Amino acid sequence: xxxxxxxxxxxLLRRVLADSWRGLIGWSLGLAGVVGMYLPLxxxxxxxxxxxAIIESLPPELVAALSYDQITTGAGYTxxxxxxxxxxxxxxxxAVGWGSxxxxxxxxxxxxxLTLAHGxxxxxxxxxxxGAIALKLLALATLLALxxxxxxxxxxxxxxxxxxxxxxxxxxxLGLLTAAVGTMTGAIVGRRSLAVxxxxxxxxxxxxxxxxxxxxxxxxxxxxxxxxxxxYGAEPLANGFDGLxxxxxxxxxxxxxxxxxxxxxRDVAV
Amino acid sequence: xxxxxxxxxxxxxxxxxxxLHGIDLTxxxxxxxxxxxxxxxGKTTTMRVxxxxxxxxxxxxxxxxxxxxxxxxxxxxxxxxxxxxxxxEGRATAHGLLRHYAELSGPxxxxxxxxxxxxxxxxxxxxxxxxxxxxxQKVGLVQAFMHDPELLVLDEPTSGLDPLVQQEFLTMVxxxxxAGRTVFLSSHVISEIQQAADDVAVLRAGRIVDVSTxxxxxxxxxxxxxxxxxxxxxxxxxxxxxxxxxxxxxRYEESDGxxxxxxxxxxxxxxxxxxxxxxxxxxxxxxxxxxESAVLGFYGTLGEEGDR
Numbered sequence: 001x002x003x004x005x006x007x008x009x010x011x012l013l014r015r016v017l018a019d020s021w022r023g024l025i026g027w028s029l030g031l032a033g034v035v036g037m038y039l040p041l042x043x044x045x046x047x048x049x050x051x052x053a054i055i056e057s058l059p060p061e062l063v064a065a066l067s068y069d070q071i072t073t074g075a076g077y078t079x080x081x082x083x084x085x086x087x088x089x090x091x092x093x094x095a096v097g098w099g100s101x102x103x104x105x106x107x108x109x110x111x112x113x114l115t116l117a118h119g120x121x122x123x124x125x126x127x128x129x130x131g132a133i134a135l136k137l138l139a140l141a142t143l144l145a146l147x148x149x150x151x152x153x154x155x156x157x158x159x160x161x162x163x164x165x166x167x168x169x170x171x172x173x174l175g176l177l178t179a180a181v182g183t184m185t186g187a188i189v190g191r192r193s194l195a196v197x198x199x200x201x202x203x204x205x206x207x208x209x210x211x212x213x214x215x216x217x218x219x220x221x222x223x224x225x226x227x228x229x230x231x232y233g234a235e236p237l238a239n240g241f242d243g244l245x246x247x248x249x250x251x252x253x254x255x256x257x258x259x260x261x262x263x264x265x266r267d268v269a270v
Numbered sequence: 271x272x273x274x275x276x277x278x279x280x281x282x283x284x285x286x287x288x289x290l291h292g293i294d295l296t297x298x299x300x301x302x303x304x305x306x307x308x309x310x311x312g313k314t315t316t317m318r319v320x321x322x323x324x325x326x327x328x329x330x331x332x333x334x335x336x337x338x339x340x341x342x343x344x345x346x347x348x349x350x351x352x353x354x355x356x357x358x359e360g361r362a363t364a365h366g367l368l369r370h371y372a373e374l375s376g377p378x379x380x381x382x383x384x385x386x387x388x389x390x391x392x393x394x395x396x397x398x399x400x401x402x403x404x405x406x407q408k409v410g411l412v413q414a415f416m417h418d419p420e421l422l423v424l425d426e427p428t429s430g431l432d433p434l435v436q437q438e439f440l441t442m443v444x445x446x447x448x449a450g451r452t453v454f455l456s457s458h459v460i461s462e463i464q465q466a467a468d469d470v471a472v473l474r475a476g477r478i479v480d481v482s483t484x485x486x487x488x489x490x491x492x493x494x495x496x497x498x499x500x501x502x503x504x505x506x507x508x509x510x511x512x513x514x515x516x517x518x519x520x521r522y523e524e525s526d527g528x529x530x531x532x533x534x535x536x537x538x539x540x541x542x543x544x545x546x547x548x549x550x551x552x553x554x555x556x557x558x559x560x561x562e563s564a565v566l567g568f569y570g571t572l573g574e575e576g577d578r
Contacts, residue, residue, distance in 0.1 A: 011373040019360055110357030114413070117321045118374035119347035267324035269355075270284065 012115075012125055016102065016132035024136050027094050028143055031087060035147040038081040042074060042155045065211035067232075074157030075238035078148060083167050084232055088174065091140060092203040095175040098136065099182025100195035102129040103263060107190040113269040126187060126260045133179045141172035159237060166236035166245075173248030174231045178203045180255035187259035190266065202227065227251070272335055274299050274421055274452040275320065280329035282315055282476075289315045291476040292329065297469075302443060302453040304467030304484070306460060311473040313456040314354045317425050320454075321351050334421060347375045350414035354425030354456070358398040358406045365394040371413045378416045386412045389438055403430040415442060422446060424455040428462055440465050460491060461558050491559030492518075495535045497546050498553040504529045510545040514538060528552060 008014075045051050055068055063069050067084055070076025103126065106112040116122070145168040152159050182199030186192065209226035210233075213219050223229040227248055234242035273296045280293040290312050297303045305313050318324045319331060322338040322345075331338060336345050358367065365383065372378040387394050392408040401409065407430045414422060422443075428436045443453055443466050457463050463470050464484045472480045472487070480487075495517075499507055501524065508531065511517055516536035523530055530553075535542055539556065546554060 008373060011370065015370050018366075019362060022361075109359055110353075110355055111359055113318070113323055113353050114351070114356070114358075114371075114410075115374070116323055117346060117349070117351040117353070118371050119343040120374050121343050124343075265325075269318065269323055269353075 010128055010131070012120065012128035013132045013135075016129055017135065020098075020132075020136070024139060027090065027136075027140060031090050031140055031143060032147055034086045034090065035082055035144060035151070038086065039078065039148065039151040039155045039157065042077045042157055045071075045077070061215055064214040067214070070235070070238075073238065074152075074155075074159055075163060075235065078157060078159065078167070079232060079235065079237050082144070082148075083171055083237065084228075087144060087171060088207075088228075091137065091171055091175040092178055092200070094140065095133070095137060095178040096182055096196055096199040096203065098133045099179030099199050100186055100192050102126075102133065102183060102186070103259070104182075104186025104190055104192040104195040107186070107268055108192050110269065116268055122264045123260050126183070126256065126263055130180070130183055130256055130259070133183075134176060137172055137175040137179065140175070141168040144168050144171065160240065162240040163237045166239075166241045169241070170231040170236045170245045170248070173245050173252070174203075174206075174227060176252040177227050177248045177255070180252040180259070184255040184259040184262070187263035187266070190268070271299055273297055273332070274334060275303075275454060276330075276332045277316075277319075278330040280316070280319065280331060281327050282312075282319065282324065283327045289476055290319075290326075293473075293476075293478055295471065295478065297452060297454055299452050300447060300450050301469060302447050302455070302467045304463035304470045305454070305456045305473050306458060306463050306470060306487075307456075307473035308458060310475075312476040313473055314425055315476075316473070317351070317354070317423050317454070317456065320423055321346060321349065343374075347417070348420045350417065350419040350422045350424075352410045352414040352422075352424045352427055354429075356406055356410045358401070358409055360399055361397055363395055364392060364398050364401065364405075364409050367398050368394070368409065368413055368416065372416060375417050375419075379418070382416050382418075383412060386415055386442075389442070390435055404432060404435070407431055408435070411439060411442075415446070418449075418451075420451060422451060422453045422455070424453065426457060427455055428457070428459075436462075460487070463487075489537050492534050492536050493559040494555075494557040495533050495542065496530060496553075496555040496557075497549075497551045498528050498530045499549045499551050501527065501529050503549040504531075507531065507546070507549040510548070511542075514541055514545060517542060 052072060055063060055071065067076070067080050071080050103112070115125070145164050148159065148164045148167070149161070151157065152164065178199050181202045182195045185198040186195035206226045206228040209222045210228040213222035213226065213229065223233055230244050230247045234244050236242060236245065275295060275297040277293050277295045280290055281288070282290040293312070293316060305316070307313055315324065319326050320333050320338060325339060334345060334348055338345060362370070368383050372383070384394070387408070390408040390411060392405060392412065398406065398409060411427065414424060428439055431439060446453055455466060467484055470482055470484050470487055471478050472482070504522065508520065508522065511520060511531065511533065516538045518534045520531065520533045522532070535556070
């Protein structure tokens with residue numbers, strides 16, 4: 001009997017990508033738009049004496065929370081506007097949506113049952129689908145790095161290539177951690193709303209703990225609990241790679257392992 | 271011969287709620303085995319345990335000689351499964367989705383997807399999310415049959431299908447059986463079980479209340495009957511019908527110069543028809559017995575204590 005081509009590698013990963021490449025293009029356009037809008041303004045905002053006067057007139061707590069105390073350097077400006085703010089928000093929203101949909105969303109829609117009834121192992125399902133998210137986040141992080149690289153000279157940001165790459169790697173780690181928490185929660189409980197809540201909660205809490213920790217030395221210990229601080233506390237755009245950001249990847253990996261173990265044990269479609 | 275499906279004392283609890291109270295089921299190779307029961311009787315739960323979508327609380331399960339809990343994907347490649355609550359979403363076309371499932375559970379013979387789709391009248395080029403319920407059900411049937419599995423597990427397979435497609439489905443089931451495959455299907459419509467299945471189990475509130483042949487179950491089912499005669503034939507017919515042991519709730523109404531007699535018939539269709547024929551009826555309707563009445567008729571009045 002002649003048979004059609006079967007068992008090409010990574011069928012579930014390819015399926016996620018085939019189903020969601022349109023969405024990824026949307027996120028890419030959004031990210032590119034934000035970066036292309038903010039970074040060229042550095043010379044008129046970040047280095048502008050009048051703008052500095054405005055910042056000095058702001059409450060110091062607010063300036064610390066937004067990390068605007070570094071805004072006079074190209075690295076500080078890029079961090080304060082893109083990696084630490086709008087880019088962070090975009091990547092977080094994408095990661096929350098993707099992470100909560102691959103298991104919990106699929107289970108709630110009722111479509112997960114049929115996939116699992118086919119020749120699929122549950123470990124394989126979690127790893128391939130999370131792998132697809134990782135690829136999509138990598139695409140966004142790569143796009144961000146290329147955009148910053150392209151605008152580095154025209155906008156006089158004076159960033160090093162290592163700093164640009166490190167900034168993207170930090171944001172990628174943050175996105176992976178957020179998506180992994182959503183995946184893990186979905187694997188445990190199968191409810192999309194809870195998965196979204198947990199993933200978004202970790203991202204928001206991380207931002208809040210970092211902002212609080214910036215306020216005064218007595219609160220600095222909060223930084224240790226903040227994924228946002230793990231990503232940006234060592235100022236990767238200015239200083240390049242640092243071991244701290246490795247924590248993001250380590251915690252994300254642990255969350256994926258927990259997701260696999262939980263999902264292997266759980267009833268689906270109940 | 272080793273049974274294709276064997277469960278012993280299969281029990282499933284969700285917290286304090288018990289969905290399956292010790293199911294013992296043996297299905298031999300090459301048989302079409304139907305399970306009927308009202309919604310919530312445990313049909314879907316039983317099937318999901320066979321596919322390792324949910325896990326039994328206790329009891330033994332063997333499918334094609336293996337324990338689904340530990341056998342892994344290779345076992346499920348030998349099974350074709352149609353979920354009872356079939357959900358298909360996404361932008362992918364029916365063909366794209368079927369190719370995806372073929373990659374997971376294949377190999378699938380060249381042209382097999384197209385051939386099955388043509389038999390069922392399914393347009394493969396449309397996005398699945400835009401398909402009607404009936405057409406989604408066809409996609410579900412194609413993915414269950416396409417890799418020619420040794421075992422077909424079909425939960426409410428004809429749900430949403432129009433009568434012509436139902437007939438085609440029944441033909442596909444017979445072909446699978448003739449090719450030595452085993453079919454395990456569920457329904458709450460007795461006619462479907464009667465046409466498709468060799469053996470039948472009646473499931474109620476998580477227990478198997480009877481394993482029987484289709485003929486015996488059907489004979490015990492109650493069906494509504496209605497016969498229309500001329501007014502002058504009324505009294506004689508009522509007297510003859512009143513003498514039938516399995517005919518109950520007799521009543522009649524008159525309109526437009528005819529008399530219509532209604533009743534509920536259990537066993538004894540032949541005696542009923544003979545009694546009616548003498549009166550030269552103008553019209554005669556014997557309705558399909560539904561499962562609800564079959565089960566109620568078989569086991570006496572049973573309350574709604576069903577759970578999933």
